[in-house]
Amino acid sequence: MNGLSRQLNVIDYSLSSLWRRRFKSISVMVVFAAVIFLLASFQMTTKALTQAASRLLVMAPEITIQKMRAGRQEPIPVAYQKQLAGIFGIRRITPRVWGYYFNETHAANLTVIGVDPRLMPLGEKLASAIDTGRLPGDHEVVLGQGAEELLGGNRIISLFRPDLSLKPLTVVGRFRPATDLLTYDTLFLPPDDARDLFLLPPELATDLCVTVANPSEVDTIAKKIAALLPGTRVLTRGQIEKTYHAVFGWRSGFASVCLLTALTSFIIFAWDKASGLTPEERREIGILKIVGWQTADVILLRFWEGVIVALLSFVAGYTLAYVHVAFFDAGLFRPIMLGWSVLHPRLRLSPGVELSDVLLVLCLTVVPYLAATVVPAWRAAIIRADSALN
């Protein structure tokens, strides 16, 4: 009980001590909270993006087949479907036509996807991804949020074919903002219209989408396809998901390394401040010791001061990071995390905070700060009591 009362008394004194030096305390807290904010923001943004990608990829084909030549992708013959007919477990093969349309007015690339949703197993779900309107029929198109803004919100749009002739399309819908990560710059239209836009012959497609009856068989079927169709690249949804994780993880990791450098600088700064004593601080420690505080009490005082500063900074930094990601969609880091593009998706990010993530940031920030402030506090605490005698 006495030990607890002693701790409470020292905490009480630590709070009053921090308040007396409030300008210095608040300055340190602001800088520390900013470092924690940046670190936690990157962590939350990465997690939210990978989670969003995973959610959206549920609608992606389980296997995608692309034809390769000299390491580059080229159109794939639709007739390849027949060669795969013998593989047990394939439910359906759907040719897909997609590519990029360069809008010279805005110097931006739009993603054109031509697929017949009726031929996809989850095609009916695609309709639920449309915010207003319906799935496109012949000579019709559904736009992503960014593409719609870029094309001026017109009901009829005209796109240039490679031979510079114009292809008119009627806009019949717009994708929901929640799917922005994948659809923001998208023009979704029937495959024949996409072929017409790219002047692709009817016997060719960009890739073939394969759906399987048993999801646990995906890898086995992918291997069989690869064996049957040499010269093709067979991608599973799991591999695409891993690629997203790797891309976001790499960007986040790179940014984190940069931020850790900033954190290290701050810790060195904190060490320097903690190990150097002002004459007032020296006098205060001398007075405390002369009235009966032991060296251990003074170290305890410094420890609690460090804990209070670090925890307040952590709570402030982490809360700000959450607000930044959840309510402002990580506006500061979107260009870094989503890559360079004229059209940046405006998807809503929902950061899921897990205890392990909180502990990781806590260990990377609070623990080094405490080490940097408490260890030199020992040097301050061993001041001789008579240094206050005058």
Place this chain on the structure above:
Amino acid sequence: MTALIELANVDKTYNQGQVNEVKALKGINLEIEAGSVVCLQGSSGSGKSTLLSIIGCVFPPTSGRAAIAGKQLSRLPDRFLTLHRRASIGFIFQRFNLLPELTVQDNITLPLMPLGVGPRERKERAARLMERLGIGHRAGFPARQISGGELQRVAIARALINDPPIILADEPTAHLDHALSLTFMEIMRELHRDGKTIILTSHDQLITGHPAVERLIGLSDGMLHVP
């Protein structure tokens, strides 16, 4: 009377073995009885404060034997000296050594905090002392906002908060006017009546000649002499 404080052949050397070595005390032999009022008299640099610091367990002597209430303190490490100091000694300093931003009450209760005394008891004990010393109305004032005489009484209250048997006062009236110095000595006389052992250092004749002072000890160049 029994000797509460015993010093035998006490030497204190600062910066021993270095070019700036200073022998502050040389062969001090001194016994002070419990409940007495003693004044150490001497010029600046005579060793008064050093002697007071050794008696106050601030640091041990370089050589010789120092004991308080029969407990040998000469070879105790700093941690035990602090424990002994906070149990037995109350310090009053020439410049009061208060923390100016803390309130009067918080300054007074500083010695109780590492002992784990709760806030309510701290407040009650401080209130009793402040009433006794006539500074109750200043409890919530920051120390920087009160007068010199009040600061002196805050310092006395802080020295008494642990109810130590020994009060040490280093040049306590050096920054007080005549009236306040007299008031201070009256407070010391009261504490003496309560049974406290009081050791003062001063060259102020108002203190050295005050009737409350029972014994004068002269110090010159680190050695005792009869004043």
